Amino acid sequence: MNASELQSSYELVVVGGGPAGLAAATLAAKAGVQTVLFDENPGVGGQIYRGITNTPVADRAILGEDYWAGAVLASEAEASGATIVNGATVWSLDPNRLVGVSIAGQARMVKTQRVIVATGSMERPFPIPGWTLPGVMTAGAAQTVLKAQGLVPTGRTIMAGCGPLLWLLAAQLLRAGAKIEAILDTAPRINWLKAAMHLPGFLLSPYWSKGLALLREVKAKAPVIAAHRVEAHGKDKLSEVVFATGAGERRMKADLLLLHHGVVPNVNLAMAAGVAHRWNSRQLCFEPVVDADFATSLRGIAVAGDGAGIAGGTAAAERGRIAAIAAVQALRPAASVMDVQTVRQSLAREEMGRAFLDALYQPAPSFRRPTGDTIACRCEEVTARQVRDTADLGCEGPNQMKAFLRCGMGPCQGRLCGLTVTELIAEQRRSTPDEVGYYRLRPPVKPITLAELASLPKTEAERKAVER
């Protein structure tokens, strides 16, 4: 579908085709709500079910049954009657629910009564020396090319970080025949103490037995080394990983370094719309303020899935359903939908083990608040030292910092530096991330061309505001 084929308005716009978006669109469309789902990737599935409709990975054991569960969500959405548009980048959302979307280089504005933002999560910035070198990637990136394209790392591969996804990816890569030279486990030992109080909930959660099996599987095939400092070295690309262990510094030749410190909500679209956000001190990230139906501070705009705070893929689908039920009840009060209480119970089960994982895998401060010449903002190549020095000058927040140093001004629009800059300022000014706040974001949250912007409708007053 191209942009000119879109209707000028829909009853419901769902942004993102991961589990939350697919489940929400399916439920709403089945209840008779006129629904469109925009997803910027070539196929649906989001990150967790990436490539679910066309993956070349034939051996189901490689990716595991949790992955293949996504096929049901995708086929249900396909059959639901929702209009699903891939390759569609939503670059603007305003409080009046006017959605700016771009498809194959053509931009359109679409009106809607309800929006469910299901833009999911992205990996937390992992600002270590050398993290911009070719050959250094996120673990999620390696998983994406495995799922969608059947690519497996060759050469000397090292993984570093902590979090459930790191172990899952390690297992998947090993099953696919990759060799992993080492897994550098950065989870601070002290985290076990903090996590212990959440252990009972974890033991009841679905993560428990799966997680243990995964750890055993990986540890049998790859060396796991505890490391409290990791650096990527190389001139034009990665050649060596240097890390500090309890027994001193070590060096390993490497061709690929995969980094992972958990995932954080991808907040740009909701923030640019003006949705109120707050700092989550357990997950160390900003998340939208939502109610039990995932409604935000803006009327008619909900954020579901990991975008509303990290809870994982299956929880994301339940959250999508809850947000969709609220949308259906508002738009089609007579329509019959599934009982929301049942969905809430499933969600509660899914969320049960989360606190334990959050505490166990909270990355150490030294990995979140870099020093010296380590790059904080990859786009504008702003270093940690510059951010710290400028904070010392009296710069209290990320917006003044952006004006002074250009951090957050590049094409990624702060996604890869926002949390780092906030945390650095907070540390330097002896403040808190909540007080420091985040970049003020504006559309377009993804770049569009000047010609696309120029092609949009304008009122006479809007013209008069410029033409003189």
Next chain:
Amino acid sequence: MFKRLSKPRGETGEAVSLKVDGKPIRARAGDTVAGAMLAAGVDRFRTTPVTESPRAPYCLMGVCFDCLVTIDGVGSRQACLVPVREGMAVETQIGKREAGR
């Protein structure tokens, strides 16, 4: 850095041909440009517009913008989001983009 799994599902193989900086490479229908380039062993996608330091994909999910390349004459395209097409001409991007292309 990467190779293809030996036994792909229901496959036509690497049926698509494209060029990267003038050199022909093969890709699988359904690949993204970034995936095809990684499979072909390309380890530098661009240099930055700030210091011209080399970069390659970091996130492969559309958020980091380190996979920006010129595709069929249009600069700064996200290689991780664009599917391959037969005959595509891809160029790695050096430094700042040139206006008009």
Next chain:
Amino acid sequence: MAGNEYDVAVVGGGLVGAATSWGLAREGLRVALLDEGDRDVRASRGNFALVWVQSKGLGLAAYAGWTIRSSDAWGGFSDLLKQETGLDVCFQRPGGFHLALSETELEARANVLKRLHDQPGIVEYKTEILDHGQVAKMLPDIGPEVVGASYCPLDGHVNSLRLFRTLHTAINARGVTYLPSHRVENITKEGGEFRLHTEKGEVRAGKVALAAGNANMRLAPMVGLEAPMRPERGQIVVTERLRPFLDYPVVTLRQTDEGTVMIGDSKEESTDPRGLTIGVSSTEAERAVRQFPLLANVNVVRTWSAIRVMTQDGFPIYDESETHPGAFVLCCHSGVTLCANHALTVAPMIARGALDKSLVAPFSARRFHVQAPQ
């Protein structure tokens, strides 16, 4: 005035306040600079960075002379800043253009310049109207729809965000006390000193200089001054970094030293800095592509809106208080263009305790009470 914490308290940490503080510190004064917080309205983060002369002064001839004074001082000023901080604000004065996309626009332009230069008492300076061919010699990438332009060799531009940072770096080095999150709630004068009441406590100073942009409207009456303001919103579109293609600034479009292209100059009545009107950005983009067609496929990476600091007649206000001696107010729209004046001319006047009437008398707010002759 023993016992004062500071000789002068400057209110407003934007370009006007920071430049004034720097100038005061150079005079050897102990200066406190009071600012608001990170998320407050801040015109200095939203400006277009021109050091602009053409078309300034229609309706107040003295404004043209004041502007040229600053434009002429800018080169030396940027050198001074570089010596002190090592930072280059990239001031350039190649001359600037105002492009017209129709004969009507070009005629309107010529008419404005004629009326401007016909005013009694106006300082002589060169502006010319050029046709498409003449413009294309200097701006080879203009599109066929550009019918002509006005050009003034005195126009230039600067990296205004780096200027902002440079001023803050310079005042820090000169020992100015910068006090962020010190929104001034009230100002009183007791025992010969000013007491500025803020959310974070009281600051005492011998003199006070109000440089708080549109907020001067609220603050000025506290010290017997007035600042009638008329804020308006402007929006700007910014592209990704490009290789250099544009050697001259255009009043609505300029390439920064970093390579990005800024496109802007909209005017809306709204005073909501958070809002952004896509139709306005779209109009700006459309005109930019007509002016420079090679920009069509370039990526927009940011847009923003900001509230212009604008007095009711658009001209600056510089005043000193009769009822509260030692209190001064500075208001202007062109915080970048006039930065050199604020640092090198106005600040020394404040340090001496009296404005130099020969230079700034025309900019007193008293003009708002004089009935204009019909």
